[in-house]
Amino acid sequence: MTFEKTPGWLDWYANPSKPRFKVPAGSVDAHCHVFGPGAEFPFAPERKYTPCDASKQQLYALRDHLGFARNVVVQATCHGADNRAMVDALVHSNGRARGVATVKRSVSDAELQAMHDSGVRGVRFNFVKRLVDFTPKDELVEIAERIKTLGWHVVIYFEAVDLPELWDFFTALPTTIVVDHMGRPDVGKPVDGPEFELFVRFMREHSNVWSKVSCPERLSVSGPPALHGEQHAYRDVVPFARRIVESFPDRVLWGTDWPHPNLKDHMPDDGLLVDFIPHIAPTAELQRKLLVDNPMRLYWPEET
């Protein structure tokens, strides 16, 4: 099958620079995706966008180039609940990738077990309206109860304005919860304003909640972009991410978000995205927790 990309689609950045920041040995890129390739793993009929291809080989070449040891491959919404491309990436990683799936209530126990054996360790619940159609909450609760018995966690993706409405649902979930991209704060608002305070409270009052301090390229309003050697990219996001890293050093993860779906303005140089890390995790200890200890505890607990 051949696919035509969504008009205006930005492809991932070819030939990223070598990061100046050397990540600690054993670092995990804990949020990235594969797209297709569409000819081998068709995109889902219910998708809201059609991306370029982004294969497992390209993902693992980027991993090596950036100096990372492992990946967590998160099911992208363009594949719906068809997890074959993501699972294929896991089984061809030599044990160096784990995954997060999207499932429906119709998934069988045998299918869940097969995904577990391939390295899946979580499910993703998405509340971003431009990406997915609504799934009833009772279906999500049922899924959460089932995956709990496998020791999996729930990854949630939502926008900051929707947190008040989703609060009761999230806080009732029975597993570890991992928030994508800090719950998408509006970084044009103050870091100590009511909206971000609510997110901090969410983490403070619920010790099962973790956050990915990822996607500055998506959250930034004033940049500058991670292009042309810029060593101080996305300055407006730094106070938000740094606050989360310093407040909850044992419950944060970092990921490239490669191949960066749906960016409209520019495609970042992934090498420069890695150079963003010491701005939000300024000490060697915070960096080790963010990049090694925390993702290993969540995704490879048998090795820690």
Ligand SMILES: O=C(O)c1cc(C(=O)O)oc(=O)c1
């Ligand atoms: O903000 C986005 O557009 C986005 C989309 C997806 C996905 O389509 O799965 O994943 C992400 O982490 C971010």
